[in-house]
Amino acid sequence: MSNERRDDDLDFSNILPNFASLQKEENKRQLGFDPKKIYIVMKLLEGKTAIITGAARGIGKALALKFAQEGANIAFTDLNIDENAQNTEKEIAAFGVKVKGYASNAANFEETHTIVNQILADFGSIDILVNNAGITKDGLMMRMTEAQWDAVLTVNLKSAFNFIHACTPIMAKQRKGSIINMSSVVGVHGNAGQCNYSASKAGMIGLAKSIAQEMGSRGIRANAIAPGFIITAMTDQLSDAVKEEWCKKIPLRRGGTPEDIAEVATFLASDMSQYVTGQVIQVDGGMNM
């Protein structure tokens, strides 16, 4: 009786919401194992260091938190390490891993090389790179300015080149590394009003596939994630009517969460995907098949 009470007192609702009921002794006996132990051994990224760009908020932040939960040390970048980014740093640190936020414009080639060298000196290795920083500057082609085109291509695509250029020599020396480019379903399928953004996201897919071919023999894998409609600050500007229309087109009938993307990114970052490279995984509730 007293044992049973102690197990019921354990609260796994934060980390394993669906497993909470399995903590009951009777259910554990039926299963033949203790679900708590599953969580303990699922440190999928233990001992790895991850760089995630643009991770002070949104999808990048969700990845940083999930990777930290899985045991990875986290070096994240964003334009400024302001109060919000410092709070992100604290939330990541709560998982007991090493973490540091670096102020950097991912679009700047020189700055990226300086930051990557600093991260290597601070952390000792670079095992995972997520090129996540991204912006939109939407408009129809007829009205699109050169500045709109250049800004989106530079921040979204050139930034991925910058970080891959700086990190792959380090990963090649280690003979291991997993690179994840945050693309988009519009990079696969296109989207009216987003020719700059779609082109940048299609470019990230070509970049990942080419790196997969170039660097596979050095133990480096490169894949792309193509999120669909994910609810973050980037999509929050859309009206409720537009959001409802999007959701009607999604077989799973909801917008995605940053955590939905983080789950797939964890798989690609971990050794569970050690024979997966050059792939694009759409995480879009089935919106585009």
Ligand SMILES: NC(=O)c1ccc[n+]([C@@H]2O[C@H](COP(=O)([O-])OP(=O)(O)OC[C@H]3O[C@@H](n4cnc5c(N)ncnc54)[C@H](O)[C@@H]3O)[C@@H](O)[C@H]2O)c1
């Ligand atoms: N939200 C979606 O529905 C969706 C869908 C598909 C793809 N994506 C992609 O996922 C990634 C993250 O999107 P999000 O929704 O979390 O966006 P977000 O705007 O919430 O976060 C983007 C982060 O990148 C940072 N950033 C912007 N420019 C930068 C630069 N030059 N250098 C460093 N950091 C910079 C921002 O400060 C911000 O913290 C983006 O690449 C985006 O294109 C998002």
